[in-house]
Amino acid sequence: MGGDLDTAPSTRRGPGGPPSEGLEKTPSMASLVSNQPTRSCVPLPSPRRARARTGGALVTATVVLAVFVLPGLLEAQPTAAATSRPTQARPAPGSLSDTRALAGWWDASHTTFPAPPLITHSLVVERLRALNESDPRFFPLEEIGRSVENRPLLAVTVGRGPTHVLLWSQMHGDEPTATPALFDLLELLRVHRDAPPVARVLDALTLTIVPMLNPDGAERFERRNAQSIDVNRDALRLQTPEGHALKALRDRLSPAVGFNLHNQGWRTSLGDPPQPASISLLSVAFDKPLTDSPGRQLTRRLCVVIRDAIEPLAGTRIGRYSDEFEARAFGDNITRWGTPVVLIETGAWPGPDPDPPLVRINFVAIAAALDALATGRVAEADPQGYEALPLNDDRLLHTIIRNVTIVAGTGVPPFTGDVGVVAQRIVRGVDGLRRLGLLARIDDIGDLRTMGALDVVDGTGLTLAPLFLPGASPGQEVTLPDWTAVAPSPQTITVGQPAWFLLLRPIPATGALEDLATVQRYRVERVIAIGEADAGRRP
Numbered sequence: 001m002g003g004d005l006d007t008a009p010s011t012r013r014g015p016g017g018p019p020s021e022g023l024e025k026t027p028s029m030a031s032l033v034s035n036q037p038t039r040s041c042v043p044l045p046s047p048r049r050a051r052a053r054t055g056g057a058l059v060t061a062t063v064v065l066a067v068f069v070l071p072g073l074l075e076a077q078p079t080a081a082a083t084s085r086p087t088q089a090r091p092a093p094g095s096l097s098d099t100r101a102l103a104g105w106w107d108a109s110h111t112t113f114p115a116p117p118l119i120t121h122s123l124v125v126e127r128l129r130a131l132n133e134s135d136p137r138f139f140p141l142e143e144i145g146r147s148v149e150n151r152p153l154l155a156v157t158v159g160r161g162p163t164h165v166l167l168w169s170q171m172h173g174d175e176p177t178a179t180p181a182l183f184d185l186l187e188l189l190r191v192h193r194d195a196p197p198v199a200r201v202l203d204a205l206t207l208t209i210v211p212m213l214n215p216d217g218a219e220r221f222e223r224r225n226a227q228s229i230d231v232n233r234d235a236l237r238l239q240t241p242e243g244h245a246l247k248a249l250r251d252r253l254s255p256a257v258g259f260n261l262h263n264q265g266w267r268t269s270l271g272d273p274p275q276p277a278s279i280s281l282l283s284v285a286f287d288k289p290l291t292d293s294p295g296r297q298l299t300r301r302l303c304v305v306i307r308d309a310i311e312p313l314a315g316t317r318i319g320r321y322s323d324e325f326e327a328r329a330f331g332d333n334i335t336r337w338g339t340p341v342v343l344i345e346t347g348a349w350p351g352p353d354p355d356p357p358l359v360r361i362n363f364v365a366i367a368a369a370l371d372a373l374a375t376g377r378v379a380e381a382d383p384q385g386y387e388a389l390p391l392n393d394d395r396l397l398h399t400i401i402r403n404v405t406i407v408a409g410t411g412v413p414p415f416t417g418d419v420g421v422v423a424q425r426i427v428r429g430v431d432g433l434r435r436l437g438l439l440a441r442i443d444d445i446g447d448l449r450t451m452g453a454l455d456v457v458d459g460t461g462l463t464l465a466p467l468f469l470p471g472a473s474p475g476q477e478v479t480l481p482d483w484t485a486v487a488p489s490p491q492t493i494t495v496g497q498p499a500w501f502l503l504l505r506p507i508p509a510t511g512a513l514e515d516l517a518t519v520q521r522y523r524v525e526r527v528i529a530i531g532e533a534d535a536g537r538r539p
């Protein structure tokens with residue numbers, strides 16, 4: 001998704017990347033910050049303004065969005081707010097195996113961040129540096145490499161235990177939910193290091209955390225790194241400096257367990273009727289036959305520990321990621337190299353603000369898993385519970401308008417059906433700020449009873465038309481243009497079109513002759529305008 005952004009870095013490394021020997025502890029991070037590439041300070045360009053010709057009038061997508069689509073467009077927090085932190089220490093959670101205690105602590109004490117897609121590498125560096133400066137010996141920080149565009153790849157270590165655990169997030173730049181959860185974990189360990197449940201984790205484990213492995217991708221909010229390589233398909237060839245650094249770190253630490261933290265697409269569903277796969281877990285395989293091993297037994301048990309911990313928060317929206325072996329991926333190879341890996345994939349969550357519940361669930365999942373490792377409680381988990389988790393499917397839409405009379409705007413006669421919309425998040429630069437938006441389009445039309453959605457609108461007795469009137473509002477009376485006689489609506493209800501609709505309630509005819517003919521009046525029931533339109537960037 002980097003087409004909008006200036007991708008020319010001020011400093012670019014060759015595909016071989018920096019040498020892995022540069023793995024030095026750097027208690028002072030001042031040099032790192034001064035080495036920030038200039039690109040990160042360059043304001044992002046203005047967004048392209050998608051224009052829609054509606055009813056002879058031109059309106060910009062921005063206007064429509066401002067009126068109707070607030071849930072999809074959240075403004076970046078100003079830096080001051082983004083960097084503020086809770087100043088008062090709250091009581092430590094009584095137990096790290098108790099979901100209520102963990103979630104309650106998170107509610108009261110989680111760190112303040114912008115929405116995860118808006119978290120920048122500079123903010124990650126700033127937070128890690130602050131942790132390091134708060135206690136350099138408790139939070140040693142090191143640069144494990146540099147990204148293609150020369151951004152430092154930072155790892156923070158905490159704990160004094162014999163069992164090493166490696167956690168990394170944002171190997172894919174547009175998969176950020178676990179990143180703030182890791183900072184919440186670090187905050188828990190910082191503030192409550194002497195509280196017994198926390199001290200037990202610190203005594204048993206040594207955690208090494210890489211909160212943002214692919215900062216160049218994160219800068220553009222896209223999956224791949226600046227070479228356009230999917231870092232998670234580079235575990236064998238090691239042509240990405242980011243992958244190279246992760247491999248070198250793994251080889252040096254030989255951790256007992258790894259946590260590979262990702263996001264999965266919002267289409268990912270579970271069960272029937274399909275519901276969001278908000279968290280999917282995987283005990284990562286290390287070969288094609290999916291051979292069992294003590295390491296895989298351990299990660300299966302950890303998945304069960306996580307399921308038990310997050311079930312009170314996520315209910316039945318917890319699933320199992322496909323365990324098909326991917327020969328090029330890091331999780332699979334890190335497991336093969338001797339560090340069994342748990343994959344946590346965060347998916348969709350219904351409602352206008354999906355991030356807080358998902359960050360909270362990630363925090364509880366990771367804290368509970370570490371507690372189970374530290375206490376040995378993991379051995380009590382029944383690995384059979386892992387197989388009982390429902391497998392990921394892909395039958396979730398963003399929105400379905402069900403059982404509605406569709407006037408498509410193309411001139412075809414009205415028909416009854418469901419309209420399904422898909423959406424994905426994007427980050428754009430607007431007036432120098434990073435802004436989170438939503439790209440949406442009509443994905444399917446017809447009988448969509450086998451699909452689920454984050455938002456389901458019952459259209460029974462109603463008519464759905466393209467949003468042909470700019471500024472239409474509920475209660476307004478409208479007459480539909482006769483699209484059989486005039487040119488088709490510039491925007492139609494067909495697959496691939498923007499998800500901007502008028503949901504209309506027919507007004508009963510008065511009995512007058514003209515009302516019984518083709519002229520039909522409607523009252524606007526609801527304006528449904530999901531996301532921005534951008535023909536070049538389909539979800």
Ligand SMILES: [Zn+2]
Nearest residue numbers: 172175262263
């Ligand atoms: Zn991923």
